[in-house]
Amino acid sequence: FSSTTPIKATLFPGDGIGPEIAESVKQVFTAADVAIEWDEHYVSTEVDPRTNSFLTWESLQSVLDNKVGLKGPMATPIGKGHRSLNLTLRKELNLYANVRPCYSLPGYKTRYDDVDLITIRENTEGEYSGLEHQVVKGVVESIKIITRKASMRVAEYAFLYAKTHGRKKVSAIHKANIMQKTDGLFLQCCDEVAEKYPEIEYEKVVIDNCCMMLVKNPALFDVLVMPNLYGDIISDLCAGLVGGLGLTPSCNIGEDGIALAEAVHGSAPDIAGKNLANPTALLLSGVMMLRHLKLNKQAEQIHSAIINTIAEGKYRTADLGGTSTTTEFTKAICDHL
Amino acid sequence: FSSTTPIKATLFPGDGIGPEIAESVKQVFTAADVAIEWDEHYVSTEVDPRTNSFLTWESLQSVLDNKVGLKGPMATPIGKGHRSLNLTLRKELNLYANVRPCYSLPGYKTRYDDVDLITIRENTEGEYSGLEHQVVKGVVESIKIITRKASMRVAEYAFLYAKTHGRKKVSAIHKANIMQKTDGLFLQCCDEVAEKYPEIEYEKVVIDNCCMMLVKNPALFDVLVMPNLYGDIISDLCAGLVGGLGLTPSCNIGEDGIALAEAVHGSAPDIAGKNLANPTALLLSGVMMLRHLKLNKQAEQIHSAIINTIAEGKYRTADLGGTSTTTEFTKAICDHL
Numbered sequence: 001f002s003s004t005t006p007i008k009a010t011l012f013p014g015d016g017i018g019p020e021i022a023e024s025v026k027q028v029f030t031a032a033d034v035a036i037e038w039d040e041h042y043v044s045t046e047v048d049p050r051t052n053s054f055l056t057w058e059s060l061q062s063v064l065d066n067k068v069g070l071k072g073p074m075a076t077p078i079g080k081g082h083r084s085l086n087l088t089l090r091k092e093l094n095l096y097a098n099v100r101p102c103y104s105l106p107g108y109k110t111r112y113d114d115v116d117l118i119t120i121r122e123n124t125e126g127e128y129s130g131l132e133h134q135v136v137k138g139v140v141e142s143i144k145i146i147t148r149k150a151s152m153r154v155a156e157y158a159f160l161y162a163k164t165h166g167r168k169k170v171s172a173i174h175k176a177n178i179m180q181k182t183d184g185l186f187l188q189c190c191d192e193v194a195e196k197y198p199e200i201e202y203e204k205v206v207i208d209n210c211c212m213m214l215v216k217n218p219a220l221f222d223v224l225v226m227p228n229l230y231g232d233i234i235s236d237l238c239a240g241l242v243g244g245l246g247l248t249p250s251c252n253i254g255e256d257g258i259a260l261a262e263a264v265h266g267s268a269p270d271i272a273g274k275n276l277a278n279p280t281a282l283l284l285s286g287v288m289m290l291r292h293l294k295l296n297k298q299a300e301q302i303h304s305a306i307i308n309t310i311a312e313g314k315y316r317t318a319d320l321g322g323t324s325t326t327t328e329f330t331k332a333i334c335d336h337l
Numbered sequence: 338f339s340s341t342t343p344i345k346a347t348l349f350p351g352d353g354i355g356p357e358i359a360e361s362v363k364q365v366f367t368a369a370d371v372a373i374e375w376d377e378h379y380v381s382t383e384v385d386p387r388t389n390s391f392l393t394w395e396s397l398q399s400v401l402d403n404k405v406g407l408k409g410p411m412a413t414p415i416g417k418g419h420r421s422l423n424l425t426l427r428k429e430l431n432l433y434a435n436v437r438p439c440y441s442l443p444g445y446k447t448r449y450d451d452v453d454l455i456t457i458r459e460n461t462e463g464e465y466s467g468l469e470h471q472v473v474k475g476v477v478e479s480i481k482i483i484t485r486k487a488s489m490r491v492a493e494y495a496f497l498y499a500k501t502h503g504r505k506k507v508s509a510i511h512k513a514n515i516m517q518k519t520d521g522l523f524l525q526c527c528d529e530v531a532e533k534y535p536e537i538e539y540e541k542v543v544i545d546n547c548c549m550m551l552v553k554n555p556a557l558f559d560v561l562v563m564p565n566l567y568g569d570i571i572s573d574l575c576a577g578l579v580g581g582l583g584l585t586p587s588c589n590i591g592e593d594g595i596a597l598a599e600a601v602h603g604s605a606p607d608i609a610g611k612n613l614a615n616p617t618a619l620l621l622s623g624v625m626m627l628r629h630l631k632l633n634k635q636a637e638q639i640h641s642a643i644i645n646t647i648a649e650g651k652y653r654t655a656d657l658g659g660t661s662t663t664t665e666f667t668k669a670i671c672d673h674l
């Protein structure tokens with residue numbers, strides 16, 4: 001494999017612990033002989049007027065050109081008149097589906113065993129429209145937008161994902177008993193797509209009930225698809241079941257085959273630069289990127305090495321109750337390859 | 338106490354299992370010598386034009402007159418042109434705060450021990466405004482309304498509740514990083530009220546993070562206050578931690594001292610009339626009603642009898658893994674009094 005022409009992939013190490021965990025990914029990928037050539041881009045220190053954010057136009061262009069990328073945590077600098085970096089990426093690159101698998105890591109005990117959930121979140125509209133205004137003093141409104149186009153797109157992605165990944169069921173999560181028009185349209189799109197997949201079980205679950213049932217018995221669910229904010233909430237809840245955002249990968253899917261894998265945890269400025277960060281979420285996100293590139297063999301090798309290192313328990317970072325540095329944990333993974 | 342003039346309270350037995358669990362409450366209250374005279378109201382079979390719902394004008398008037406009531410589950414009949422019964426009650430009676438305590442029941446094992454949380458939900462506006470429309474074909478919007486008035490009112494209630502119930506911390510739950518104007522106004526109101534309670538710890542937590550942390554470590558939280566939809570979601574999640582909506586009480590607080598306690602679970606039509614329903618949520622809601630009426634002694638007696646019956650484990654309904662009927666479980670509680 002090391003002799004094939006390398007695939008170019010954009011890498012956003014991000015802020016805080018980002019560069020350290022990105023370094024870990026580079027080392028593990030090198031150890032696994034993955035033929036990736038990283039095209040590194042950093043968060044700028046100035047607002048680029050072409051993106052109205054601290055992301056440069058060149059860095060967005062890099063993802064559009066390479067069609068694949070990996071992103072560490074980005075903290076949006078405080079101040080007005082520019083956009084959140086995460087949202088800028090989603091909107092500018094039209095990353096319409098955010099896929100977050102949450103599964104129990106063998107050997108890392110939480111209150112839940114055998115969790116195996118995939119949340120698929122609409123990533124471009126809904127409550128994230130940015131449309132808000134003051135009606136009169138003391139009365140403000142935010143507008144949630146649901147379109148048939150974005151709902152069909154994410155529903156189609158969810159069912160196709162379920163089918164191609166051997167999943168049995170898709171649950172559409174909603175609050176259509178209250179938001180009949182918006183969540184109603186979302187459900188209608190899911191209904192339509194579900195008809196084309198008679199082999200996949202399909203159900204509709206109200207979000208409040210979904211959260212209660214996830215906490216009581218996550219095995220009731222398999223693939224979950226939902227509008228933006230519900231996806232934000234439920235994907236974090238699911239991550240909590242297996243240990244938190246430090247352990248769960250994610251991948252953003254755009255049109256024309258674009259995929260930007262992403263660790264969705266924070267930039268942890270308090271431990272940045274101290275060689276203490278846990279690179280697992282970014283590593284597993286890197287594995288999702290490799291699968292997207294159909295580099296399945298190396299994806300599985302790296303995945304097993306990560307899982308086995310954590311399961312063994314000898315090398316774990318502080319957040320998992322261990323005493324290893326980022327470097328030691330990374331080396332242990334490389335040794336497992 | 339049995340010789341005092343009885344306090345009149347409205348009782349909505351509700352649908353499905355409602356009448357059976359309401360009967361259980363009546364029996365337990367009688368056994369505890371609670372001087373309550375129930376003013377019973379049923380869901381009508383026709384839409385009352387004065388309320389535009391299946392709730393009659395007289396039944397709403399009853400709560401306004403008595404200022405206190407207890408409500409079983411109400412299933413909104415399907416069909417168009419009338420309103421949800423639950424929402425009609427909240428809006429017409431201006432029930433601005435929904436209080437849901439969630440605590441571990443001794444002897445009833447879940448994955449979580451020692452949960453002790455109070456969610457306080459804004460109950461009149463937010464995502465429940467009912468304002469929705471189609472912009473163009475395939476594009477719909479829902480409007481979330483946040484007002485200073487309703488936010489101040491619920492924030493004040495939450496801090497006062499914390500203070501009068503010996504609670505240490507209030508967490509305001511939001512997504513103001515995305516909905517800066519609406520959730521921003523909600524937080525600003527919480528900030529203002531928090532200043533008047535320097536003895537109560539105060540924090541702001543983003544809803545996605547809150548759900549993750551609740552699942553990982555519920556002991557991080559104490560009292561949580563939030564806009565309507567987040568309250569809907571988080572209160573169900575918290576109920577899930579301790580066993581579900583069949584075990585958790587709730588009380589809706591209105592202006593002028595109105596309180597409508599409510600079991601928030603469904604009407605369970607599948608087991609209705611079979612003497613199988615678990616009356617715990619309605620009983621514990623009745624206890625909240627008694628506390629609101631300052632009938633603390635009887636509230637504590639009944640509360641202990643319920644808790645002890647469940648803890649003992651001899652008489653439990655099917656949902657808790659037992660084989661008791663509603664009547665047997667109710668009798669066991671009465672025997673504990």
Ligand SMILES: CC(C)[C@H](C(=O)O)[C@@H](O)C(=O)O
Nearest residue numbers: 084086087232264514515545
């Ligand atoms: C940082 C924030 C804007 C973002 C979101 O709300 O989507 C985050 O919570 C996430 O889930 O990626």
Ligand SMILES: CC(C)[C@H](C(=O)O)[C@@H](O)C(=O)O
Nearest residue numbers: 177178208421423424569601
């Ligand atoms: C039945 C439904 C309208 C209601 C709500 O969304 O508020 C319920 O979930 C609740 O929490 O009381």
